Structures are given as C-alpha cells and as structure tokens.
Amino acid sequence: MDFTAEKKESENNSANNPENAHQTLDSSSPQLASALDSSSKETEERQSRELKAGLHPLKNKFVFWYTRRTPGVRNQTSYEDNIKKIVEFSTVEGFWVCYCHLARPASLPSPTDLHLFKEGIRPLWEDSANCNGGKWIIRFKKVVSGRFWEDLVLALVGDQLDYGDNICGAVLSIRFNEDILSVWNRNASDHQAVMALRDSIKRHLKLPHSYVMEYKPHDASLRDNSSYRNTWLRG
Structure with a gap:
C-alpha cells in the first residue's frame, strides 16, 4: 500500500487506543486454530467497519512503543517496566495522524x-x-x-515486505555513536523465510552494498543477555 497520497487526508482523523491482551497457546492445539479463526473474523469485521467509515484499513493493526532505559545490563523486570505503549492504529489515516506527531529519531536521547x-x-x-x-x-x-x-516503517505498515505474516515488528535503537534498525520475525529456523526477509529489506530500503546485515535468534539474546552482540549470520 502506498501511503504518500494518504498523508494529507489523515490530518483530521485520530487513532484509537484500547488495550489488548495476548493469549499464549500451543501451536498444535485446537484452541489455537479456533483463536486464529476468531482473529481473522475480527480483522475482517474491523476492516469492514473502517471501509464503511470511509477509511483505508491496513492488513494488520499496529502499536508504537517507546523505551527509555538506563545504560547497563538488561534486566528483564526493569526492561518490561520501561516499555511504554504510545498509540495504536489500524488505518492509513490513523497511521499518519500518530506518525506525524512522533518525535524524530534525531531528537531522541540515547539510549x-x-x-x-x-x-x-x-x-x-x-x-x-x-x-x-x-x-x-x-x-x-x-x-x-x-x-x-x-x-522501513512504511514498508512494514504497508505489508510490502516478503513473508509479511512471519514478521512481528521492527525496532529503532538510538545509541551514543550509531543507531540500529532491527526487523523481528517469528521463526528463526525457517531459513528460506529468514533470507527472503533479508533480501526484501535490502530492496525496499535501497540499502547500499557497503552495509552489512546481521541476524541473531532471540534465544541467543536470552542466553547472552544482549540484543546486538555475538550475531550468528551476516549477509
């Protein structure tokens, strides 16, 4: 979906902000299949309501979060406490309303x-x-x-990246000497999906050849308590 033409007409619309719970289910259970069917139905109903309201529904509903933390070793409890939900949106109009009011990366403190x-x-x-x-x-x-x-945000919200259903989200980490972008996916063992996502990111960002992309599974991050050190794969 192309967002450029939608920016102006979004200025008079606002984004909703209800809380939503995430339910953990075993991937092989009948409950999961039922939950997925229910989620699909809810998505269709949401998109139908938004279309009737003259809006442009997104394939997925998204949430912006913000973390400002003290430098040092990552502590799970304190890290979760520092994650703040900013706003959620499910339409092109809602996206532009919230995005235009977000602080730009250059104005954010480190880390x-x-x-x-x-x-x-x-x-x-x-x-x-x-x-x-x-x-x-x-x-x-x-x-x-x-x-x-x-x-990257526009590609993610517009569902333009390959294997989009395998993508969970993206993070911009503001640090002292550099900034780090990361795109999170659901299945680190699906090599085809992992490499296709890499190629899609390179293509949509028009990434110069001098930039190196690195991949790291989350279980490795849990073991060494690090987001970006000791990466497993370069491409």
Missing part, C-alpha cells in the same frame, strides 16, 4: 528504543510470538538513520 509491532505482540524476546524467532540487524550512522527508519 532509547522505538518499537513498531503488530497488535498483540509485545516487543520482548520472551513474547510467545517472538521466542522462536530472531531479528535482522542493520547499523547506521546517526545522520541517515531517520530516513531508513521511515522507509
């Missing part, structure tokens, strides 16, 4: 994380949607990170 995740998925390694997955990591100089972050 800060901006998270954009599908509704029902928390930006945590331990979340049931993330725990078997991992993330592609790209490091940027601070002067260019804002542009690449915006391009």
Whole structure:
C-alpha cells in the first residue's frame, strides 16, 4: 500500500487506543486454530467497519512503543517496566495522524528504543510470538538513520515486505555513536523465510552494498543477555 497520497487526508482523523491482551497457546492445539479463526473474523469485521467509515484499513493493526532505559545490563523486570505503549492504529489515516506527531529519531536521547509491532505482540524476546524467532540487524550512522527508519516503517505498515505474516515488528535503537534498525520475525529456523526477509529489506530500503546485515535468534539474546552482540549470520 502506498501511503504518500494518504498523508494529507489523515490530518483530521485520530487513532484509537484500547488495550489488548495476548493469549499464549500451543501451536498444535485446537484452541489455537479456533483463536486464529476468531482473529481473522475480527480483522475482517474491523476492516469492514473502517471501509464503511470511509477509511483505508491496513492488513494488520499496529502499536508504537517507546523505551527509555538506563545504560547497563538488561534486566528483564526493569526492561518490561520501561516499555511504554504510545498509540495504536489500524488505518492509513490513523497511521499518519500518530506518525506525524512522533518525535524524530534525531531528537531522541540515547539510549532509547522505538518499537513498531503488530497488535498483540509485545516487543520482548520472551513474547510467545517472538521466542522462536530472531531479528535482522542493520547499523547506521546517526545522520541517515531517520530516513531508513521511515522507509522501513512504511514498508512494514504497508505489508510490502516478503513473508509479511512471519514478521512481528521492527525496532529503532538510538545509541551514543550509531543507531540500529532491527526487523523481528517469528521463526528463526525457517531459513528460506529468514533470507527472503533479508533480501526484501535490502530492496525496499535501497540499502547500499557497503552495509552489512546481521541476524541473531532471540534465544541467543536470552542466553547472552544482549540484543546486538555475538550475531550468528551476516549477509
């Protein structure tokens, strides 16, 4: 979906902000199949309501989160406490309303994380949607990170990346000497999906050949308590 033409007409619309719970179910259970059917039905009903209201529904509902934390070793409890939900949206109009009011990366202090995740998925390694997955990591100089972050956000919200159903969300990590973009996926063991996501990210960001992408499973992050060190794969 192309968002550029929709920006102006979004200025008079506002985004909703209800809380939503995420239910953990075994992947082989009948309950999961029932939950997926229910989720699909709810999505169809939501999109139907938004179309009737003259809006442009997105395929997925998204949530922006914000983390401002003290530098040092990651502590799970304190990290979860520091994650703040900013706003959620499910239409093109709702996206532009909230995005136009978000602070730009260049104005954010270090260390800060901006998270954009599908509704029902928390930006945590331990979340049931993330725990078997991992993330592609790209490091940027601070002067260019804002542009690449915006391009990534538009591709994610517009469902333009390959294997979109396997994507959980994206993170921009503001650090002292660089900024880091990461795209999280559900299944680190699906090599085809992992590599297709890498190629799709490169294509949509028009990533110069000099940039190196690194991949790290979340279970490895849990073991070494690090988001971006000791990556497993470079491409």
